Each structure stands twice: as C-alpha cells, then as structure tokens.
Amino acid sequence: MRTVLTIAGSDSCGGAGIQADLKTFSALGAYGMSVITAITAQNTMGVFDVRELDVDIIKKQIDYLYEDIRIDAVKVGMVSSIEIIDVIGECLKKNNAVNIVVDPVMVSKSGYHLLREEAKDELFKVLFPLAEVVTPNLFEAELITGAKIENLEQMKEAAVKIHNLGVRKVIVKGGHLTGDAVDVLYDGESFEYLTGTRIETKNTHGTGCTFSSAIAALLARGYTFQKAARLAKEYINGAIEHSLEIGHGVGPTNHFWNLFKKDGCINEPSE
Numbered sequence: 001m002r003t004v005l006t007i008a009g010s011d012s013c014g015g016a017g018i019q020a021d022l023k024t025f026s027a028l029g030a031y032g033m034s035v036i037t038a039i040t041a042q043n044t045m046g047v048f049d050v051r052e053l054d055v056d057i058i059k060k061q062i063d064y065l066y067e068d069i070r071i072d073a074v075k076v077g078m079v080s081s082i083e084i085i086d087v088i089g090e091c092l093k094k095n096n097a098v099n100i101v102v103d104p105v106m107v108s109k110s111g112y113h114l115l116r117e118e119a120k121d122e123l124f125k126v127l128f129p130l131a132e133v134v135t136p137n138l139f140e141a142e143l144i145t146g147a148k149i150e151n152l153e154q155m156k157e158a159a160v161k162i163h164n165l166g167v168r169k170v171i172v173k174g175g176h177l178t179g180d181a182v183d184v185l186y187d188g189e190s191f192e193y194l195t196g197t198r199i200e201t202k203n204t205h206g207t208g209c210t211f212s213s214a215i216a217a218l219l220a221r222g223y224t225f226q227k228a229a230r231l232a233k234e235y236i237n238g239a240i241e242h243s244l245e246i247g248h249g250v251g252p253t254n255h256f257w258n259l260f261k262k263d264g265c266i267n268e269p270s271e
C-alpha cells in the first residue's frame, strides 16, 4: 500500500484541512497519515478560533513517522507561523521527503487569515523550494507575485513568476475566475491547461485541500506528475459536482462519489 502524509490544520467541520485530506487519500486508494499543525474551530459558516500546536510536538509527529514508515508523498496545507514553517522545512529535509505538494493556504473561503502576515515570506523561502508542485489559488498567486490576475494570460505570467522563485512546478488554480474552471500548470518548460466544467454551487468548502491531496495521493501511487495532475482535476471536479448540502454556509466536497464509478481514479496506476 502506498502511503501519504498530510501536514495541515484540523477543520472541525471536516470539509477542509486534515479531514478533507485523509478522505481524499482513502478515496484514491492511498494510506493516509496526518501531522496536525493547528486546530481550528470551524463550521460551514466560518472559522471562529485557531490554536497553533507547539513546534516540539509538530517536530515529533513528523520525525516519529519517518523513523518508522516509508512515506511516498506529502501534502502541506495550513502552516500559520514562521516557527511552524521552519520546523516543517527542517524535518522534511532531514528525512529526505519526496513528492511534496505545497498548497499555500493563506485565507479561508470565509475570509479568516490562516497564515500569519509575517510568515508569508518564510513559506516562500523555506517550503516552496522543497515542493514538487505548489498550488496557489488566484488570490494566493496575486499575493505571491504582487500582480492582479483576471484572465488566463495573467495566470500564465503568475505561474512563471512563481516558478522563478525556485519552485519546480506550479499550478495556478482558476476556481475563482468565471467561465470554465481552468487551472494553469507550468513546469518551467511548457504550460498545460487543466480544464473542468464550472459547477454552479456554493458548496466549495475544501476544494483546494482536496485538489492538492489528490495530487499527493496519485503521486504516491506512482502516476507521473502530469497524469497525477490531470486525474486530480477530474477528481476535484466530481467531488464538487457531488458536493454536499451540509450546514448553513459553504458545504463540503464529497469524496465518495467516485467509489461507484466503474473506471474512475481508483484504478491501479497504469504508468
């Protein structure tokens, strides 16, 4: 069984963060493990409070996993402070972590700041260079590059700028644009559009977490990067299409719709 680790925050309502990641790993046939960086008090209406865990327990969670278990891929989500980012960077380097997917989580859909303002540059400096791929949404890509993004051309420019920060591959997600949900993948040489039909729903809680975790799970399962990205896009599209009307706010993605598909993403890796 291939294994995948998420290093992220806990979302008490189960739609994003650690909980979304573990559901995605299971649905895609990988064995999931978690290192919790922070606990959020959150529901579909918003994030109401956050407690960061201390760096010592974050370090121990990571180190004891690597001491015991082969880890085939890692997804990094909410990391919130400079100290937390530094300890994660140290541990991933020391343990020669592979297939690292960094989702630069900054602000929740409900507008709560999950990354401290002063920690932004540390995230770029410490974790971006370790990543196989970084997956900013439009807002995050704007913050990283300092440039407004309103169309595909500007998404491509942002992807190049982010790649130039020393990132191997970038996927700028177009979930917050209008029209089809098109993401721009750039690997330093060429661009690829990951295209999905836009689904008209308010229930998009956890879409970014689900997408980045799907890439990590599929890399763990041995797919090539391009194939993992395309299948992850297919997976998130279905997870949004079948998203759940739970709670009074922004409902979560659904991870188990594809178990009923005959030839979906859960087949054995073909390459």
Ligand SMILES: Nc1ncnc2c1ncn2[C@@H]1O[C@H](COP(=O)(O)OP(=O)(O)O)[C@@H](O)[C@H]1O
Pocket: 136, 137, 138, 173, 174, 175, 176, 181, 182, 183, 196, 197, 198, 199, 200, 201, 204, 206, 207, 208, 209, 211, 233, 236, 237, 240
């Ligand atoms: N309404 C939608 N219909 C189809 N795909 C969507 C929709 N909203 C987001 N996506 C897709 O979900 C993935 C996550 O993107 P996004 O929602 O932009 O991330 P984040 O949660 O980080 O803001 C991307 O592949 C994006 O294109």
Ligand SMILES: Cc1ncc(COP(=O)(O)O)c(N)n1
Pocket: 008, 009, 010, 011, 016, 017, 018, 040, 042, 077, 078, 105, 107, 108, 109, 110, 114, 204, 205, 206, 207, 208, 209
């Ligand atoms: C613990 C945690 N991590 C990430 C997100 C972002 O997800 P979204 O952008 O869908 O609110 C979140 N709300 N909570």
